Amino acid sequence: METLVQKAGIGLETLKEGGAQQAVCSASREVEREINVAFGEFSLYRTLFKDSVGFMAIRDQKRGVLSQNKVSPEDIREGALRCLEAADAADADDAWQLAPPLPGQLFEDGPLVCDEEKLFDRCQELLDQIKADYPLILIEEMYVSHTMRESAVLYSTGSSFQSRRGAYSVSLMFSAQEGDKTSSFFGSDVTFTSLDLPLIRLGSIEADLAMVSRQIHTSPTEGKFTGTLLFTPGCLGSILYACLSTFASDSVILDGTSLWRDKLGQAVADPGFTFALAPLHPDVIAGERYTAEGYLSEDFNLIEDGVLKHFRISDYTARKTGLDRAPNSDSWSFIVKPGDQPLDKLIQGIERGVLVGRFSGGNPGTNGEFSGVAKNAFLIEKGQIKEALSETMINGNLADLLVNIRGISSEVVKDGSSVLPWMAFDGAIISGS
Amino acid sequence: MLSEQILSFADSFADGAETELRAQHNETRRASFLCGQLISNSSSDYTGVSARVRRGGVYGFSATGEYTTESVQRVLAAANSNAGMLEDRVQINKGALPPVSRGKRALTETASSVPQRLYLDACRELDQYLVRTCTGITSRTIVATSDTVEKVLVTSDGYQAHLVTPRSYLYIFLSAETGDGTPVEVFQALGGYGTFDLNFASLDEARQLADQVYEELMKKTQAVYTEAGPKTVILSGKLAGMLAHEAVGHTVEADLVLGGSVAGPMLNQQVASELVSLTDFAHTAFGQPTPLPVYVDDEGVAARDAILIQEGILKGYMHNRESARHFGAQPTGSARAWMYSDEPLIRMRNTAILPGKDKLEDMIASIDDGYYLVDTNNGQADMTGEFMFGVTAGYEIKKGKLGRALHDTTISGVAFDMLKSVDMVSDQMEWVSSGFCGKKQPMPVGLGGPHVKCRLMVGGR
Numbered sequence: 026m027e028t029l030v031q032k033a034g035i036g037l038e039t040l041k042e043g044g045a046q047q048a049v050c051s052a053s054r055e056v057e058r059e060i061n062v063a064f065g066e067f068s069l070y071r072t073l074f075k076d077s078v079g080f081m082a083i084r085d086q087k088r089g090v091l092s093q094n095k096v097s098p099e100d101i102r103e104g105a106l107r108c109l110e111a112a113d114a115a116d117a118d119d120a121w122q123l124a125p126p127l128p129g130q131l132f133e134d135g136p137l138v139c140d141e142e143k144l145f146d147r148c149q150e151l152l153d154q155i156k157a158d159y160p161l162i163l164i165e166e167m168y169v170s171h172t173m174r175e176s177a178v179l180y181s182t183g184s185s186f187q188s189r190r191g192a193y194s195v196s197l198m199f200s201a202q203e204g205d206k207t208s209s210f211f212g213s214d215v216t217f218t219s220l221d222l223p224l225i226r227l228g229s230i231e232a233d234l235a236m237v238s239r240q241i242h243t244s245p246t247e248g249k250f251t252g253t254l255l256f257t258p259g260c261l262g263s264i265l266y267a268c269l270s271t272f273a274s275d276s277v278i279l280d281g282t283s284l285w286r287d288k289l290g291q292a293v294a295d296p297g298f299t300f301a302l303a304p305l306h307p308d309v310i311a312g313e314r315y316t317a318e319g320y321l322s323e324d325f326n327l328i329e330d331g332v333l334k335h336f337r338i339s340d341y342t343a344r345k346t347g348l349d350r351a352p353n354s355d356s357w358s359f360i361v362k363p364g365d366q367p368l369d370k371l372i373q374g375i376e377r378g379v380l381v382g383r384f385s386g387g388n389p390g391t392n393g394e395f396s397g398v399a400k401n402a403f404l405i406e407k408g409q410i411k412e413a414l415s416e417t418m419i420n421g422n423l424a425d426l427l428v429n430i431r432g433i434s435s436e437v438v439k440d441g442s443s444v445l446p447w448m449a450f451d452g453a454i455i456s457g458s
Numbered sequence: 459m460l461s462e463q464i465l466s467f468a469d470s471f472a473d474g475a476e477t478e479l480r481a482q483h484n485e486t487r488r489a490s491f492l493c494g495q496l497i498s499n500s501s502s503d504y505t506g507v508s509a510r511v512r513r514g515g516v517y518g519f520s521a522t523g524e525y526t527t528e529s530v531q532r533v534l535a536a537a538n539s540n541a542g543m544l545e546d547r548v549q550i551n552k553g554a555l556p557p558v559s560r561g562k563r564a565l566t567e568t569a570s571s572v573p574q575r576l577y578l579d580a581c582r583e584l585d586q587y588l589v590r591t592c593t594g595i596t597s598r599t600i601v602a603t604s605d606t607v608e609k610v611l612v613t614s615d616g617y618q619a620h621l622v623t624p625r626s627y628l629y630i631f632l633s634a635e636t637g638d639g640t641p642v643e644v645f646q647a648l649g650g651y652g653t654f655d656l657n658f659a660s661l662d663e664a665r666q667l668a669d670q671v672y673e674e675l676m677k678k679t680q681a682v683y684t685e686a687g688p689k690t691v692i693l694s695g696k697l698a699g700m701l702a703h704e705a706v707g708h709t710v711e712a713d714l715v716l717g718g719s720v721a722g723p724m725l726n727q728q729v730a731s732e733l734v735s736l737t738d739f740a741h742t743a744f745g746q747p748t749p750l751p752v753y754v755d756d757e758g759v760a761a762r763d764a765i766l767i768q769e770g771i772l773k774g775y776m777h778n779r780e781s782a783r784h785f786g787a788q789p790t791g792s793a794r795a796w797m798y799s800d801e802p803l804i805r806m807r808n809t810a811i812l813p814g815k816d817k818l819e820d821m822i823a824s825i826d827d828g829y830y831l832v833d834t835n836n837g838q839a840d841m842t843g844e845f846m847f848g849v850t851a852g853y854e855i856k857k858g859k860l861g862r863a864l865h866d867t868t869i870s871g872v873a874f875d876m877l878k879s880v881d882m883v884s885d886q887m888e889w890v891s892s893g894f895c896g897k898k899q900p901m902p903v904g905l906g907g908p909h910v911k912c913r914l915m916v917g918g919r
Contacts, residue, residue, distance in 0.1 A: 063713070063716075067544055067547065068517060068518075069517040069544070070517075070518055070540040070541070071521070072536055072540060073520070073522075073797060074520075090500040090501075090504075092500075093502065094505060094523040104503075107501075107654070111499055111500075111501060111574040113575075113580075114499070114575035116496045145547060163717065163718050165714070165718070166717075166898070167715075179662065188477050207719070207841050207842060209842055210717075210840060249686055276492060276599070279492055280493050280599075281596065282596060282641045284641070345495070347729075384836045386917075387836055388836055390850075390865070390866045391641040391643060392640045392642065395868075397846055397848075397868045397871045398846045415872075416872065416915065420870065420917050420918060420919065454918075456917070458688055
C-alpha cells in the first residue's frame with residue numbers, strides 16, 4: 026500500500042510527464058466516527074473511511090482540475106490523464122500561476138485518535154443535562170463526531186505540505202415545545218479538540234438552549250419602524266459572510282460589480298470595527314495552513330479600524346486585477362475585535378429594536394440590499410429584552426449596516442471556527458403584519 | 459458503470475438484523491465563464507460502498523471509497539459492529555420493522571461520461587451570443603454543470619435495484635447598473651433530467667433563455683423597491699413550487715413531524731384553501747415522468763406518491779420505514795442518500811401544488827395593488843411553518859395591470875395561515891429541478907406548481 030506522499034507523487038509525475046508545466050497533486054485519507062441522536066435518543070453510529078486524490082494541471086497556460094476517490098496507482102495515473110484532457114479543453118490564461126517554491130512543511134495538530142468511550146459518555150451527559158435543565162427542549166438531531174485527516178500535497182515547484190489533523194465537533198438542531206406550541210428550530214455547532222469539558226459548556230450551546238426555551242410563545246411585530254438590530258455572535262457570522270460574498274469575493278472583484286471595488290484604504294465601516302480572517306488564531310480549530318496555489322496561509326485584517334485593507338481574493342483574481350491576493354483562502358476563521366462595553370450595557374442603550382438569533386433571508390444582491398425574517402428573535406424596547414417575536418421582517422443594506430454600528434460587546438463566543446461578539450446596528454427597517 | 463457484485467452478498471447478511479448494502483458513483487462536471495474568462499473547469503468522481511444495519515431499533519453504518527469484495531465485507535462487518543455497540547449501549551429494543559415488498563429494478567439506461575470539452579464549448583458559444591446581443595451589461599456569467607448518481611442496492615427484505623439519475627443545466631447570470639449606479643442582476647437556469655450532451659445538443663433554447671434574461675435585466679435597471687408589509691401577490695409556478703417544498707414539504711417530512719413540526723397535530727384538518735392540493739410525486743405526474751424520477755429509495759422501498767394536502771385538508775406525511783412504523787403508515791419510498799458515505803434520510807422527491815382552473819391574466823386583473831413575483835434564488839422554512847423566499851424577479855401590479863420591475867426582495871409567511879388566503883390557482887404549471895435541498899446532506903429535488911394568488915409578507919423599504 027502506497028503512502029499518501031507516494032500517491033501524490035504518482036499523480037504529480039504523470040501530470041508532468043504529460044506535459045504540464047505547472048501541476049499539483051494531493052492525496053488524503055479521512056477517518057470519521059459520528060454518533061447520531063434523533064429526537065433525544067441515540068439512533069445511529071457510523072464510521073467512514075474516505076480517500077481522495079486531487080489534480081491541478083496547467084499545460085500551455087490552460088488549466089484543468091479534477092478530484093476522485095479511486096486511489097490505486099493505475100487509477101491515479103488515469104485521473105491525471107483526464108485532468109490533462111480537461112486542461113486541453115480550456116482557454117490559455119497566464120494568470121493561473123503557482124506560488125514560488127517553499128521548504129517542505131508538516132502540520133500536525135488536534136486529537137489524532139478518537140476516545141470513543143469518552144465521546145459517547147459526553148454525548149449521554151449532554152442529553153441528560155438538557156433533559157434536567159432545559160425540559161422544554163427537544164433535540165431533533167445531534168451529530169457528534171471525530172475526524173482525523175491526513176494529507177500530502179506536492180507541487181511541481183518543489184513545495185510539499187503534509188498534514189495530520191484531528192478534531193471533534195458537535196452539531197445540535199433543536200426546538201422548544203409545550204403542548205402543541207413549538208419554537209423555531211435552532212442550530213448550535215462547535216469544533217473542539219478536547220473532551221475535558223462537558224459539551225454543554227462549549228461555544229454558545231448553553232446560552233442557545235436557554236434562549237430557545239424562551240421562544241415558544243411569540244408575538245408578531247405590528248407595523249413598521251426604523252430600529253436597531255442586535256445580532257448574536259452566531260447570526261453575526263452569517264451577516265459577515267454575506268458582506269464578504271457581496272463586496273469582497275473573487276467574482277464581484279473580478280467583474281467589478283462590488284460596491285467596494287474602489288474603496289481599498291478607505292473607511293467602509295465604523296472606526297470601532299476590525300474584522301480579521303485568521304486561520305492561525307489560537308481559538309480557530311483546524312484552520313487553513315496553506316492555499317491551493319501553494320502559499321503558506323497568514324492571518325490578515327480585512328477591515329481595520331473601519332478601513333478596508335484587503336479583498337478576500339485568490340492569487341488568480343489578484344493577477345487579473347492588479348490587486349493583492351488575500352493572505353489566506355480559509356472560508357471561515359472570522360475574528361471580530363470585541364468592543365469595550367458589556368452586552369447588558371449595549372442592550373440598555375437600545376431604544377427600540379430586535380435581538381436576532383438567526384437570519385433567514387434571500388441572498389443579498391450586489392447592491393447589498395437584504396431582507397429576510399428575524400428568527401429566534403426578541404423585541405428590545407427602552408433598553409430591555411421583551412417578548413419573543415414571530416413574523417418579523419428586517420430590511421437594510423449590508424454596506425450601510427457596517428457604517429451604522431451602534432456598539433460591539435466585550436463578550437465573545439468561541440465556536441472553534443470564529444471568535445465573534447454581539448453587534449448592534451442602527452437604521453434597519455423592521456416590519457410585521 | 460458500477461459492477462453488480464454486491465447483489466451476491468445478500469446471502470451473507472447477518473440474521474436478526476435489517477441490512478441495506480449500496481454501491482454508488484457520483485459524477486459532477488462544472489465549467490464557468492465570467493465575462494468571457496474561464497474561471498472554473500473541474501470534475502469529480504466519487505465511488506464507494508456503504509452498509510447500514512439495524513438492530514433493536516438503532517443503526518450502524520459504515521462506508522469506504524473502495525468497491526471490492528474485501529471492502530464490501532469490511533463495511534458489512536463494521537456496520538454490524540457499530541449497530542451492536544449502539545444496541546448494547548442504549549438497549550431500547552424497538553423490534554423489527556414491518557417487512558416491505560420484495561422487488562427488482564434493473565438498469566433501464568446507461569449514463570455515459572460526457573467529455574469536459576462539451577461543457578466548455580457550450581459556454582463559449584453562449585458567451586459569444588451574449589457578447590453579440592446584450593449591450594449595456596456590466597457582467598455576464600455562464601455555468602455548465604451536471605451531476606449523475608448511479609446506485610446498486612440490495613436489502614435484507616429482498617429488494618435489488620440498479621439505478622442511474624443524470625441531470626444537467628446551463629445557468630446564465632447577467633448584471634447591469636441602474637441610472638444611479640446601483641448594480642442589478644438576473645439569472646435563469648435551463649435543463650433537467652438527462653446528460654449534458656443530450657440536453658444541450660442544440661443551444662437554441664439556451665439562446666432564447668439568454669434573450670429573456672437580458673429583457674428582464676433591462677427592465678430591472680428601472681426597478682423600484684417593494685414596500686414592506688402584507689400584500690396580495692401572485693406567485694409564479696417556480697415560487698409556488700418553492701412554497702410546496704419549503705413551507706409545506708419540510709413540515710410534513712415525518713422525521714420533522716416527530717421533531718415537533720407544526721403539522722403534527724393537524725393531520726386531517728383544514729390547513730389551506732380548498733383550492734390547494736399538494737403531492738410529493740415519486741416518478742410520474744400527470745401522465746409524464748417527473749423532473750427527477752425516484753423509482754425505489756435507498757431502503758429498498760418501491761417509491762409511491764405521497765399525497766400531502768387534498769383540497770385543503772392535510773392528508774399525510776412522507777415516510778421512511780422507521781417513521782412509517784411509528785405512525786402506523788406505509789413507507790413512501792422517501793429515504794434517500796446523496797453520496798455513498800451518506801445514510802438515507804427522509805427527503806422530498808418532486809413536490810408540487812396541483813394546477814387549478816384560473817387564467818393568469820384573470821388573476822392579474824383581479825388585483826388592484828400588489829405584486830407578481832416571478833423568480834427566486836433560495837428559500838428556508840421552519841418547524842413552525844414560517845417560511846421565507848428570496849425573490850429575484852417580479853413586477854408591480856397596479857389596477858389589474860403589470861407595472862414596473864422590482865428590486866430583489868424577500869417574502870415570508872406562516873404556511874398554514876398563508877395557504878388559507880389562496881383564492882385563485884392557475885391552470886398551467888411549471889417544474890424546476892436545478893437546485894439542491896439541504897438537510898445534513900444535499901439532495902437534488904424537483905418542485906413545481908401553477909400560479910397562485912395569495913396574501914403574504916413582503917420585505918422592502
